[in-house]
Amino acid sequence: MDLGIIGQAAGLFAVTNIDDILILALFFARGAGHPGSTRRIVLGQYLGFTAILAVAVAAAFGATFLPESAVPYLGLLPLALGLKAARQAWKSHRNGAGDQEDTRAEPGGGPGALEVAAVTFANGGDNIGVYVPVFATAGIGGMTAYAVVFLVLVAVWCFAGRFFATRPVVARALARWGHVLLPLVLIGIGLLILVEGGAFGL
Structure with a gap:
């Protein structure tokens, strides 16, 4: 594999996915103490990014599975998930810290794979517009190289997100404010995608 293409692919991935590290850190913080949450978050990230690559x-x-006019409406996914997370955070707050502690160790708690995948895919709507011309000019071999590098870097991004979420200072901050930050970040991403894309005439 050409080192030049590897470097270009790594740079392109980093530039277009830098915000995913924050989102992943918030997901990992939310999943702390829930058995299997790391596996579900990583699976969801791979599912979402694989869908971005496929599109x-x-x-x-030349196969237009997703009309350009539909891309801004992907913002509805993180917006809906953010509102859902805000509702859950409000319910937990009203129920008190004791109830929240009792539910943290439940199997299957924390973010689900499909939830993470939906946020990843919706947040990657702009990525598709960047990747398409690059892929179109790279040829089959170059496109394959980009895809392989991207998929390897998804694992690096997951590791980085979990690393930040488990640093003592960051972990304490996320444990204290993560339930507020995650809904805000998701709602913000959703609104940004909708507004920048001109959805609903915004």
Whole structure:
């Protein structure tokens, strides 16, 4: 594999996914203490990013599975998930800290794989627009190289998100404010995607 393409792919991934590290850290913080949450978050991140790659590759080959006019409406996904997370945080706050502690160790608690995948895919709507022309000019070999590097870096991003979420200072801050930050970040991303894309005439 050409080192030049590897470097270009790594740079392109980093530039287009830098915000995912914060989102992943919030997901990992929310999943702390829930058995299997790390596996579900990583699976969800891979599912979401694989969907982004599939759409970008299909579009590069000329198959328009996702009309350009529909991309801004992807913002509805993180917006809805953010509102849901805000509702859950409000319920937990009203029920008191004791009830929250009792539910943290329940199997299957924390973020679900499909929830993470939906946020990843919706947040990657802009990525598709960047990847398509790059893929279209890279050819089959170059496109394959980009895809391999991207998928390897998804694992690095997951590790980085978990690393930040488990640092003592960061972990304490996320444990204290994560239930507030996650809904705010998701709602903010959703609104940004909708407004920048001109959805609903915004």
